[in-house]
Amino acid sequence: MDLAAYARHPSLKDQTVFVTGGGSGIGAAIVECFLEQGSKVAFIDIEETASRDLCDRLQAQYQRRPLFIPCDIRDIAALRRAIEQATAAFGEIAVLVNNAASDTRHDWREVTPEYWDDRQAINLRPLFFAIQAVAPAMQRKGGGSIINFGSISWMKSSAGMPAYTTAKAAIHGLTRSFARELGKDGIRVNTVVPGWVMTERQKTLWLDEAGEQEIDANQCLRGRVMPVDLARMVLFLASKDSEMVSAQQFIVDGGWV
Secondary structure (H helix, E strand, O other), X not given: OOOXXXXXXXXXXXXXXXXXXXXXXXXXXXXXXXXXXXXXXXXXEOOHHHHXXXXXXXXXXXXXXXXXXXXXXXXXXXXXXXXXXXXXXXXXXXXXXXXXXXXXXXXXXXOOHHHHHHHHHHHOHHHHXXXXXXXXXXXXXXXXXXXXXXXOOOOOOOXXXXXXXXXXXXXXXXXXXXXXXXXXXXXXXXXXXXXXEOOHXXXXXXXXXXXXXXXXXXXXXXXXXOHHHHHHHHHHHHOHHHOOOOOOEEEEOOOOO
């Protein structure tokens, strides 16, 4: 990825950044963009092979390596340990990016209580507990940035994944609540909302000719939303450039909703 033409954020240099779901897709773009800015980046992911391959590629490209910590975010104790490990390696976390999610399709008629709980355990619950874990250090430092990831899926009434869309709709409520809780300590909390992003997962599982036509019909802008488009919004919200921005949601969808 060629990032030379885009903005530099000097305030991000040497800052400790923690990213959930950083091994592929949008998360991998976020990890790379922060690393390129000079940040100290730790990330967690359940997919170990893809994550280690990413670290190797970034080491070769930037001569700097992010810290990968294997973690299933459904395990809150493991999530807390990963945050402690990142802090021990790089110092107190200044930026938290709650990116990890799973948008696996499901038929509402077949959803069991166990499946419902599992979807929330991936798509909503870890965001709260990651914030709970990093916020005290941010309070001691007198500031920080927390960036949660939503989705336009619930905004455009998407079918086929009600447990996912419910979780994603709840995330901005979490953002606004924590923005109020932590704002007095100089901590900003915002939501980034992706449209249909051209990750390898999306292209492999769901993007077909009909999907291409749907994008062309609904986006205001030509082209396709790429993972790096989300990463650049995250950089802005993490940096000092956004020091008076909190409790907001930023939609990056090519003008769909």
